[in-house]
Amino acid sequence: MNNPTLPKIFIFSEKIDSDYLFSLYADDFDYMEEVFAVTLQHFDQDLEAIEMAWASRDIPELKKAVHKIKPAFGFVGLTDVQQSCKEFEDECQQCADAGELKTSYKQIVATLAESKSLLEIEHRRLKEFNATPL
Amino acid sequence: MSLQCIIVEDLQVAADYLGRCCEKSGLASVKAHFTNVPEALEYLDKNAVDLLFLDVEMPGATGFELLDQMAYHPKVILTTSKSEYAYNAFEYNVTDFLKKPFTYQRFLEALHKVGQASEQSLVQNSTDHIFIKSDGKLVRLNNDDILFIESMGDYVKFVTPDKKYITHNTIKNLEEKVNKHFFMKVHRSYIINITKIDDIRENDLFIKGNEIPISKAHKGEILKRLNII
Structure with a gap:
């Protein structure tokens, strides 16, 4: 007797908003893998832009750099990180001196670094998952 | 008929996603993708397009600056992660405003608005x-x-x-x-x-x-x- 084919299901880390991801890509896990790969591919460059802006205490550039990376987190379901970026962007908008941002900057950079590790793990898992036949 | 469009967007993952949405819909054909305004302007100076997917904040110049410098105005869908630009979008008479990331369904709605806007302008301008x-x-x-x-x-x-x-x-x-x-x-x-x-x-x-x-x-x-x- 043949068993009906069950759809492959991937369980994301609880830090990732999987409902949101499914709303964007349905169950196209191959494409999700690609999205994670592209995001990781550009991550260091985008993070470097943030660090350089901070090093030169250039608040408008810092705001721009964070603004650029922000939606990338939405595309990989890290909606909380996207929100943190937005809040940091708002702080940049309001502050007059880079010194006021020191704590928030440290926090956002730590969040970004943590997100990168998570994305690397999830990307590796997705890759393995997609390589496994039904 | 498929709309000839270009994507002006500096976030690769967003541009890829947009391209994929266009392809999936069969309603829009992406002719080119640019990550900055000057290169997009150079292309638009030589090529006519029906639709522009346009990010706002990009290195060097903003999407609004591109619209200011364009000699003609195709339909425009703004793609940005900042809701605050909605007001400017209205001022620039853009057809729709997609907040990144957006679902495919939302993308389709935007494309349908482009279709409606084109039909409306055809009706308005169709007298002899x-x-x-x-x-x-x-x-x-x-x-x-x-x-x-x-x-x-x-x-x-x-x-x-x-x-x-x-x-x-x-x-x-x-x-x-x-x-x-x-x-x-x-x-x-x-x-x-x-x-x-x-x-x-x-x-x-x-x-x-x-x-x-x-x-x-x-x-x-x-x-x-x-x-x-």
């Missing part, structure tokens, strides 16, 4: 005549009688085979109002009746002996509309 105020009266001009319209500062001159009519108006305003099946802007100072072109040489076209300059930005669109065999 216009009325202009000239010499204290309203004069009816059939589209087929108008050779071209020339800017004269705050006034424009409608040129027909027999007569010239001067009226208070601007090329920019008329561009939106004339029947696009007949008329197109070829230069910041000229709108021509495309059915009246006698010949084109380099960067000028000729209508009944009148030499009319073609701007670089419009040349691609003119050639696209001509029945070249």
Whole structure:
């Protein structure tokens, strides 16, 4: 007797908003893998832009750099990180001196670094998952 | 028919996603992707597109600055992660505003709005005549009688085979109002009746002996509309 084919299901880390991801890509896990790969591919460059802006205490550039990376987190379901970026962007908008941002900057950079590790793990898992036949 | 579009977006993952949505819909065909405004402008100067997916904040210049510098205005869908730009979007008369990331369903809604806006402008501009105020009266001009319209500062001159009519108006305003099946802007100072072109040489076209300059930005669109065999 043949068993009906069950759809492959991937369980994301609880830090990732999987409902949101499914709303964007349905169950196209191959494409999700690609999205994670592209995001990781550009991550260091985008993070470097943030660090350089901070090093030169250039608040408008810092705001721009964070603004650029922000939606990338939405595309990989890290909606909380996207929100943190937005809040940091708002702080940049309001502050007059880079010194006021020191704590928030440290926090956002730590969040970004943590997100990168998570994305690397999830990307590796997705890759393995997609390589496994039904 | 598929809309010819370009994507101006500096976030690779967003551009890829947008391209994928276009492909999946079968309603839009991506001709090119640019990550900054100057390169997009250079392309748009030489090529006409129906639709522009435009990010706002990009290195060097913003999407709004691109719209300010464009010689013609295709339909525009803004793609940004900042809701605050919605007001500017309204001011620039963009068709829709997609907040990144957006679902495929939301993307489709935006494309349908583009379709509706195009149909609306076709209906608005589909009459065979216009009325202009000239010499204290309203004069009816059939589209087929108008050779071209020339800017004269705050006034424009409608040129027909027999007569010239001067009226208070601007090329920019008329561009939106004339029947696009007949008329197109070829230069910041000229709108021509495309059915009246006698010949084109380099960067000028000729209508009944009148030499009319073609701007670089419009040349691609003119050639696209001509029945070249």
